[in-house]
Amino acid sequence: MARFIQTGLSVTHAQNERIKALAERRGITQTDLVRHLIDIALPFAEGGHGLDYARLLTILEFTSLALDTLIQKHAPEEADRLLDLAVEHAKKYHAA
Secondary structure: OOOOOOOOOOOOHHHHHHHHHHHHHHOOOHHHHHHHHHHHHHHHHHOOOOOOHHHHHHHHHHHHHHHHHHHHHHOHHHHHHHHHHHHHHHHHHHOO
């Protein structure tokens, strides 16, 4: 089990509300949510990278649309099954 150290972290009222709402939606504590967010973002910061969410979403959408187009063209009978599998995997591996 992980051993935790107590640190002082101050957030704005708006940040606190966002953290509280997201933690409630995910059914976890605010502390666990903040730890999770740190685990996601810290490696990017350590590597000198930022996150451009608009670019990331554009890449995801482009990839999704390109794959959908290719599947519909070359294997249309598999399209629905693959979408169902993608939804299952999102729920299983990403708590979506």
